[in-house]
Amino acid sequence: MFTPAALLAHFDGIARGSLLQKYGCTRQQLADAATAGSILRIRTGVYALPAVDDAIRTAAAHGGELTCAAALRARGVWVLPDPDAMVHVWMGTAARRHPHSGCFCVAHYGDGPAGIGIASAATALISAFRCLSGEAFFAAYESAWNLRLVSASDRRRIRQALPRSAHWVLNLARADAGSGLESVLRFRLHLLGLVLDSQVEIGGVGRVDFVVGGRLIIEVDGALNHRGAERRHRDLVRDAEASARGYETLRFDYALLLHDWPRVAAAIIAALGRALA
Secondary structure, three states: OOOHHHHHHOOOOEEEHHHHHHOOOOHHHHHHHHHHOOOEEEEOOEEEOOOOOHHHHHHHHHOOEEOHHHHHHHOOOOOOOOOOOOOEEEEEOOOOOOOOOOOOOEEEEOOOOOOOEEOOHHHHHHHHHHHOOHHHHHHHHHHHHHOOOOOHHHHHHHHHHOOHHHHHHHHHOOOOOOOHHHHHHHHHHHHOOOOOEEEEEEOOOEEEEEEEOOOEEEEEEOOOOOOOHHHHHHHHHHHHHHHHOOOEEEEEEHHHHHHOHHHHHHHHHHHHHHHHO
16 A cells, blocks of 8 residues: 555645545545655645645645746746746636735636646646746747647647737747747747748758848857857857858857847847848
8 A cells, every 4th residue: 555655756746635545545644644744734635745846835725736937847848037936826717715824826717627736838828928928928838839748729728818919929839949049039030020930951051040031040059058169169160151151140149139139139130131132
């Protein structure tokens, strides 16, 4: 027979007592394990392993699932840095709020039931649309799609939940976005009226992030992917090969793209003007 702690490990570390009882745990065993400290009693009928993230426990104490940006990050989705330290909780259609100590939770309501733990990627994206900037939501949506965390039915559900005025953001999204930085760049240039061809294969050069106007290559270099002299050398070789074939290459890193956008936009517009001259 499984111990309460062993059973909880099979349910991502947090579950209702009623579910654990279906697998043979008695109320007395749950109470004994909570007293011994091998599991935590979050609120009446809800238990968790001590290692479960504080935000997940707080959401369960509030009465729902962790949602919004924190839930997306927990599922591996690329999300822009968010200074919001509050816990966002998916409450479903009408879950009951449970008073708890130090509550600064942000409740999100919508169609569907609320569980405990971490909300699905689709649910978290619906919540995130209300809290994140347009570009942050777009990057997270593309990342979740690329990671295959949202199915076709999930994407239909998200579209139905968002206002019609936001559907253009979903229409712009692609399943093959290489990184969150690429998503941010494509979103921002779309607002400037520029159309990018993404993940373009160029003979002798290889696959590049974007091509604009047929002659301008834009590469977005994340620190983890382009660190080191060997990688830098390969990038320079690619740029030289592209130049020999009539292309100009612009490269931008995380800091430039996110913290010095006017400089990036000016460089792209100027280079595009030269390419089309």
